[in-house]
Amino acid sequence: IQSLLIDKIESGDSFLYTFEFHNYGFGKNNLIAEIIFENDEYIENNIAFAGFASVIINEIRNDxxxxxxxxxxxxxxxxxxxxxxxxxxxxxxxxxxxxxxxxxxxxxxxxxxxxxxxxxxxxxxxxxxxxxxxxxxxxxxxxxxxxxxxxxxxxxxxxxxxxxxxxxxxxxxxxxxxxxxxxxxxxxxxxxxxxxxTKNKNGGTPGEINSVTQKSFDAGISQIYFNPQKPFYGDDVIISAALKNYGKENASLKLILKEENNLLEETEINIAPNDSLNYTFHFIIEKLESTRNFTINIEFDKDQDSTNNYFTANISPGYNYNALIINEIMFTPQNGEPEWIEFYNKENYKINLSGWSVSDILTNPVKTKIIDSLFFIEPKSYLVLTKDSSIINYHDSITSKILVSSFANLNNSQDGVVIKDSYENIIDSVHYTASWKTKTGYSLERISFEENSNDPENWNYSFDIEQGTPGRPNSVSQKANDLAVAEISFSPAVPEYGNNVFINTTVKNEGFVEANNFSIKFYDSQSNNIFDEINIASLEKNNSIKITSGNFKIFDVANIFSEIKFSLDDNLSNNRDSIIVVPGFNKNEILINEVMFNPDADKPEWIEFYNNTNHEINLYGWRVSDILPSPKESIITNEYYKIFPSQYFIITNDTTAFHKNYNVDIPVFQCAFGTLGNSEDGILVYDFYKNVIDSLFYTSRFGNVKGSSIERLSFTGETNEISNWIVSINSAGSSPGFPNSV
Structure with a gap:
């Protein structure tokens, strides 16, 4: 790479020389430094090695x-x-x-x-x-x-x-x-x-462009608008969408409006970067009558964030004042019956109660959501809002819909009810006070749908036998079609056993329209035998008609119903009435047969009777009494109890003591007929109509032996003939339930 010539280095000195070079290779480079000195006497330290790695710098900070x-x-x-x-x-x-x-x-x-x-x-x-x-x-x-x-x-x-x-x-x-x-x-x-x-609903955007980062292409829908915002039933509604281009580039997109899966409208739109616009659709909701669900979405191929390309909304109609009315309130229930409120849909269309609320008004009103989901009241129909489903145990039949709700407790002396629709429109309200016509245990019923809800004269406590009419027309309100059984009787007034009997029924038209094509059905509730049905063509409002049935023969106690059959009747609670028809009987058909008026100390007084006919006799409503010092009359039985031909039965003032002392297999009735005198007294037995069927007045001459009865000798002889009675010769002193010993 490079060499250097050095003249001399003094003994003990050091010398540092720096080389600089650039022609090294990528990766590992090895360098050798060598001293060349001819006179060197020790060459082992004349050479040295060094190395370094060379790298190519690619990325820098923030790449x-x-x-x-x-x-x-x-x-x-x-x-x-x-x-x-x-x-x-x-x-x-x-x-x-x-x-x-x-x-x-x-x-x-x-x-x-x-x-x-x-x-x-x-x-x-x-x-x-x-x-x-x-x-x-x-x-x-x-x-x-x-x-x-x-x-x-x-x-x-x-x-x-x-x-x-x-x-x-x-x-x-x-x-x-x-x-x-x-x-x-x-x-x-x-x-x-x-x-x-992150703004992403999934909690993050791993591997994708961040939700908070401005994209190059990002168009979104921020809101759907309806005009009017709170429409009433039957209104036309316009739909608009609020759009924004969140991206850095121009957005050319398709805007699509659907209802459920039905395409309603689509249009092409261009939006500049960071611009917004409100687009109003040409489609119009005509005459809104129910909840409608709409979807608006954007089709934009370049969009880098599709999470804001879709928007759904629904619109429901609000309702006019008194479309639904408060019709009946039970705020003073008794015997465990829950509080309840009845509503009535006056309109000719069904009403959706989703999102509606009910509240009291005193002292700290509590508003309760009635229901969140779709729930409809049909036209001209009732709804009962109750605190507990046990309401069905207190009423014979509730045919309307029932909703259970934990609405506020209603005060007994004064309070109120307010109902609001999903837009908080007040639909109806009632404020009752102690001066209103209320009665504990009875519901408060509205008289007229059309009169003011807060007029005390438009409310009265229920006249119904069930003390309320949940789910059906109020007992106090006049109905359009309302026939009533006003009176029921029979003739003859005192029918004897086997007589022909006729049922007389007075039907009154209590509605405010003429009633046409109805019938009156007559039947015995015990046998369900319909013995007559009479068709009536018409009856003017406020008029009455007396209808007499065909005859039937009376042989036993009969519970006879007279029932109106009228398909248009708005009030079925007064469509029937009943009357008990009891046959009367002739003298001596029941006979006094044996009398224990002076029993032993541990035994009761008693009287034995005998059915002196060849047919059954029902003792329903029969009475018995003594005579002295003054007659004490008492009911034998209020139940349907038949005595067979030639059968005996006993009346005593203590059935427990009687059965303890006598073993008999005949009917025994306990009856407070008075205390029979030992020296003289009498006995009277009456049928249902208080006809005297038999009577006995005895004295000590008839026989008076302690612990023994007096017994009748002959069923054909006169009851009050002294010669027809004698003291029992039975070893037990009497013969109750068996033929007389004499």
Whole structure:
């Protein structure tokens, strides 16, 4: 390379000479220095060797940058760092290193080339791919654990030169599951203003252009507008879209409007960089009647961020005041019945309650969302809003829809109900007070749909037998079609056993229109036997008509129903009524047969009767009494109980004591008929109509033996004939339930 001639060097001196040369090769270079001295007596130290490695300097600082990093991943996911080659060079990542404040890892020991504009991911472990789908180059490495709130990240090359670095702090306001993204690759990575949390819904953009970085091509939809913003049912609605070109280049795109999967309109639009515009579609929603769902999307092939190319919105109609009315309120329930509110849809179209609310008004009103999902009340239909589904246990039939809701507790003395639609329009409200016509345990019913909701004269407590009419027309309101059974009777007034009986029914038209083509059905509820049905052509409003059925023979107690069949009737609660028809009986068809009026001390008084006919006799409503000192009348039974022909039955004032002392297999009834005198008294037995069927007045002359009864001798003899009675000769002193001993 070079030589040098030296004249002399004094003994013990040193000499330093510097060579400079440029023609060395790439890679390892070996150098030799040699002294040539003819008189040298020791040549072992006349030669020396040295070497150095020559490298080609390719990348410089910030050719590769730290572009995105995830310091606080969601549970079960790893940390990761994204690198980006912002240069025009192909860079080999062999022996590159990544370090934080406490540790360092080598990225790869093999050549791995990163092309200009390419991303590279350093990933903690493979669980990364459970969330992210990336096509960029990556390596799974033993990752230095990044602190969640603050740390350093240093990227160095194979020569240990720092290529990029940053330090993040808690003031950056990181969030779990969201990466930090570099905003601009041209701005220093150490500047906090050049970093931002990702805007991507997936929590990061590994292997892709950052969501916070301005793209060359990026058009987006920021909003859909409806005009009017809060339309009412039947309004026409215009649709607009707010568009913006977020990119650096002009955007020529196609804007598409769809409803569900139906294409409504598409148009070509040009937007300059950073410009915005509102586009109004030619399509118009005509007469909005229900919730409509629309999608607007952009077709733009060059777009580098498609996440903002799609927007969905829906529009629902609001409703006019009193479209839905508060029709009935149960705020004073009893016996465990829940509070409830009934609504009525007055309109000829169905109403969607999604997003509606109900509230009380005192003292701190509580607003409750009725339902979030689609829920419709059909036209001219009811809805019952109840605190508990147990409402069905308190009413025979609720045919309307029922919704369970935890709405506010309603005060008994005064309070109110307010209903609002999804746009907070007040649809109806009621404020009741203690002066209103209310009754504990009864609902408060609206009289007229058309009158003011807050007029106390438009409300009354329910007249219905169930004390409320949830899901059906109110008992206090006049209906258009409302036929009622106003009165029911039968003739003759006291029918005897086997007589022909006629049912008389008065039907009144309580509606405000004429009723046409209805019928009256007569039937026995026990047998369900329809014994007559009469068709009626018409009945004017407020008029009545008396209808008499065909006859039927009465042999037993019958529960007879008279029922109106009218398909248009708005109020079925008054369409039927019933009457109990009981046959009367002739004298001596039941006979007094044996009397124990002076029993032993541990035994009760009793009377034995005998069915003196060849047919059954129902004792429903029969009575018995003594005579002295004054008659004490008592019901034998209020149940349907038949006595067979020639059958005995007993009436006593203590059935327990009777059965303890007598073993009989006949009906025994307990009855407080009074105390029978030992010297004289009497017995009267009455049928349902209080006809005296038999009677006995006895004295001591009839026989008076302690512990023995008096027994009838003959069923054909007169009951009050003293010769027809004698003291029992039975060894037990009496013969209840068996033929008399005499």
């Amino acid at each position: 590769i940058i730290i572009n995105e990093f995830m310091p606080a991943p969601s549970s079960g996911l790893p940390e990761w760092i994204e690198l980006f080659n912002r240069s025009e060079k192909i860079i080999d990542l062999k022996n590159y290193k990544v370090a934080d404040e406490s540790s360092e890892i080598r990225v790869t020991i093999k050549s791995l080339f990163l092309n200009p504009g390419e991303y590279f991911l350093i990933i903690g472990d493979s669980s990364f791919f459970n969330k992210y789908n990336t096509k960029s180059k990556f390596v799974i490495a033993g990752f230095p654990s990044l602190n969640n709130t603050s740390d350093k990240i240093i990227l160095s090359d194979s020569l240990n030169r720092v290529i990029d670095s940053l330090q993040y702090f808690s003031t950056w306001n990181g969030e779990t599951g969201k990466s930090f993204e570099r905003i601009d690759s041209e701005i220093n990575s150490e500047l906090a203003v050049n970093w931002s949390l």
